Amino acid sequence: xxxxxxxxxxxxxxxxxxxxxxxxxxxxxxxxxxxxxxxxxxxxxxxxxxxxxxxxxxxxxxxxxxxxxxxxxxxxxxxxxxxxxxxxxxxxxxxxxxxxxxxxxxxxxxxxxxxxxxxxxxxxxxxxxxxxxxxxxxxxxxxxxxxxxxxxxxxxxxxxxxxxxxxxxxxxxxxxxxxxxxxxxxxxxxxxxxxxxxxxxxxxxxxxxxxxxxxxxxxxxxxxxxxxxxxx
Numbered sequence: 324x325x326x327x328x329x330x331x332x333x334x335x336x337x338x339x340x341x342x343x344x345x346x347x348x349x350x351x352x353x354x355x356x357x358x359x360x361x362x363x364x365x366x367x368x369x370x371x372x373x374x375x376x377x378x379x380x381x382x383x384x385x386x387x388x389x390x391x392x393x394x395x396x397x398x399x400x401x402x403x404x405x406x407x408x409x410x411x412x413x414x415x416x417x418x419x420x421x422x423x424x425x426x427x428x429x430x431x432x433x434x435x436x437x438x439x440x441x442x443x444x445x446x447x448x449x450x451x452x453x454x455x456x457x458x459x460x461x462x463x464x465x466x467x468x469x470x471x472x473x474x475x476x477x478x479x480x481x482x483x484x485x486x487x488x489x490x491x492x493x494x495x496x497x498x499x500x501x502x503x504x505x506x507x508x509x510x511x512x513x514x515x516x517x518x519x520x521x522x523x524x525x526x527x528x529x530x531x532x533x534x535x536x537x538x539x540x541x542x543x544x545x546x547x548x549x550x551x552x553x554x555x
Contacts, residue, residue, distance in 0.1 A: 336487075336547045339494040343487070360522060361534060362490045363511035371404040371501045373397065375431060382423065383540040384416075384441030384475075385532045386456050391419040392532045393441075394507060395427070396540050402497050403544060408504040408533065416445075416456045420463040429467035437464070437471040440543045441536065443479045480542040482521055488547045489538055497545070510534040 330348070337343035340362075345351040373380070374397060381396040391414075395407040409422040445456035457473050464471050492498035500507050510533035517523040522531055 332548070336491065339491055360486050360514045360516055361511045362493050363508075364493070366496065367493050367499055367511075368502050368508060369499050371406055371499055372503075373406040373427070374399065379436040379438060380427070380432065381540055381544065382437060382439045383536045383543075384419070384439070384445060384456070384460070385536040385539070386416065386442050386444050387529075387532055389414055390529055390532060391416055391456075392506070392536050393419055393423065394504070394533065394536045394540065395423075396544070398544070402499065403492060403541075405498075405500040405504050405507055405537070407501070408506050411506055416459045417463065420460060423464070424467065433468055435468070435470065437468045438543075439471065439473045440475045441539050443475065443477055445475060446477060474543065475539070476542075480538060480546070482538075484547060485538040485542050486522075488545060489534070489541045491547065492541065492545060498541075507533040507537065511537075 333348050334344070337347045373395065377397045377399050379397070381398075383394050383396065385392045390411075391409075393409045394405050397404050397406050407426050409419055409426070413419050413422060439457075439460060445460075447455060457475060461471075461473060489498065500511070502508075510530050514531045514534050515523050522535075524531055
């Protein structure tokens, strides 16, 4: 007999999706992944501009040559909000930092806690020089935002569990995008599976990067914890 709290944890993680509940809790054989990756609807789009009164800002990065993407997230009322995205045109990490400084001037945000996460590739050579992308971010931002820290993992989360974690927040109305974040909205609407449970990434595509950034944030802030084997 499983402990009631163990079952409740499973319901919290998977109960919002009928097929997930049937597979992960009841042990049935059912299809888990449809064509679209994200269960994103218009209800997840609201006006949620950055709030200066919230002391912590989460900044998540995805690094691609010619298109570095970041999303800025905040948390209040027990929910998660994408409050700002960088412009679609961003050639490298230096420009991404310039875009952040312009969006969040240090005269206002300089005393806030800035927590940085993102793609593990940021620890290797960056899009222009042998220095890593996270080295550039640290060098460019720390002087203006002394409470900045980088917590990006050295291994990216598994794709399917991290998508499930994002969808759990969407479905339970715990994750919202500001309506001006058109790049993230488009990414959530157009990212699809490749038929094998992975994300379809055709050569030259650009639309999946934003939601990759979102997955990295959710893996930090609200992951689905691995199930433990309970013994009695």
